[in-house]
Amino acid sequence: MKVHTELYPQALERLQRLIDEAAARGVEEPHTAALATADRQARPSVRTVYIVAVDEAGLLFFANRESGKGQQLRDNPQAALCFYWPVLQEQVQVEGSAVAQDDDLSxxxxxxxxxxxQLGAWASDQGQPAKGKPRVHQQARQLEQAAGFEAIPRPASWCAFRVLPERIEFWPTGWQRLRERLRYQKEANGQWVRAVLNP
Known part of the structure; x- marks a missing residue:
């Protein structure tokens, strides 16, 4: 097990390299990851989100505060992400707390x-029961006509979140499944450690 101040940036750089490699290999939406959250009773939910940025501040994505994931993140601000790129035979798991970001960043x-x-964010009452036949596309077109060439403001419910990593694990896949796993983990004292795990 290795302890070093550069381990956290090193893990993020490795993750970004995999995203870039997946993009170079033509993977559709290489920035997407499965986001797992849980409610107050620890009942889990998972869905795919687009990771906008990977940097030392954390992994950035967006959510409607009133959606299922938004409510779960408010009630139980812990999250897990899983990137998976079959063409690379690689997956990466990230776990940590999820923090809503300020309005300026959003x-x-x-x-x-x-x-x-932007129009879809305004037109859809995300995750809420539809009253009658859904009319989201029609509502988006009406909003587009009403807005004309004006900038569309951000809805107050549309918010940036960051997952602040406490564990990042690189878990190679493939039929042989004999490649070493590599785990970076934040200890209680704030130090990051790295460990090689058996496949």
């Missing part, structure tokens, strides 16, 4: 979203 990334994503 606004910054909102402005980078496509107009269709």
């Amino acid at each position: 606004d910054q990334y909102w402005r980078k979203c496509s107009r269709m994503i």
Whole structure:
């Protein structure tokens, strides 16, 4: 087991290299990961999210505060992510606390979203029961016509979250399953340690 101040940045750099390699190999949406959360009773849920940024501040993604994942993150702010790229025979697991980010950061990334994503965020009452036949596409078109060429503001419920890693594990896959796993973990004293695990 190795202890070193550079282990956390090293783990993040390795994760980013895998994302970049997956993109170079033509993997569709290489930045996506399965996000697992749980409610107050520890009942788990999992869904796929787009990871916007990987840096020392954490792994950034967006969620509607009123959606199922938004409510779970508010009630039980622990999360796990799993990236999986079959073409690379690699997966990466990340666990840690999830923290809502401030409005400035949410606004910054909102402005980078496509107009269709912005319209969809306004048109859909995400995760809520539909009253009658869903009309999300029609509502999005109406919003687009009403907005014209004006910028579309960020809904208050659309928020950036960061997973602050406490464990990052590189777990190679493949039929032979004999490749070593590598775990980076944050100890109670704040130090990161690295350990090689049996496959």
